Amino acid sequence: MDTGIPLQDIFQWEVRSWSNALPLWRNHLPEQRPAKCLAIGERGGGLSLWLAGEGLEVTCTDLRPFPPETRMLHERYGVADHIHYRQADATALPFAEASYDVVIFKSVIGALGAKDLQRQAIREMHRVLKPGGVLLFAENLHGSPVHGLLRRRFVSWSSYWRYLDPVDDGDLFAAFQRLEEGTTGFIANLGRTERQRDVLARFDALIMPLIPRKLRTIWYGAAIKG
Helix, strand or coil, X not given: CCXXXXXXXXXXXXXXXXXXXXXXXXXXXXXXXXXXXXXXXCCCCHHHHHHHHCCCEEEEEECXXXXXXXXXXXXXXXXXXXXXXXXXXXXXXXXXXXXXXXXXXXXXXXXXXXXXXXXXXXXXXXXXXXXXXXXXXXXXXXXXXXXXXXXXXXXXXHHCCCCECCCCCHXXXXXCCEEEEEEECCCHHHCCCHHHHHXXXXXXXXXXXXXXXXXXXXXXXXXXXX
């Protein structure tokens, strides 16, 4: 289903790189409607916008109160009636067990700062999913030593952010029956403007087969609950 929503409004940052997750995610959306989705860490509201545009009912959550711009984005595309807003801590979700068909997040659990807290958040997402439900995710990876150096110098939150490793952190999804995943991103992460990141992402697409998984910057996937 092509919603006609620009990728910029869905992914909002380093769009060409992060949107590589979309084909895999779309393949795992429920075929039957209505279906209930939980979007986590949605201060910008982009993933909630996409899910609502796909005809799904969405609970849009963030740790802090939403700014007016979030609802305005959803109203602009006429999907606000399909979205409900809640404050929620990802490590202690205020929802009943087996409540949702889909849970989704992008660039969220790194902010928890420790693997134990990341594990707790994933455990909570698994808990609120119905049997057969799917967790759709995209998260930041360590990248190369150069990425680490530049983050420490220029990224204010790098001091507490825990970047994932696509090999060592696979156990975060151990409770799920199946995990389908991919990695992407390398040079585009270093762009200073969105135009630069878009150009660099095109180059990334050419060199990606040469870049080891552990040096890439984005991990995305679909984890299916048994």
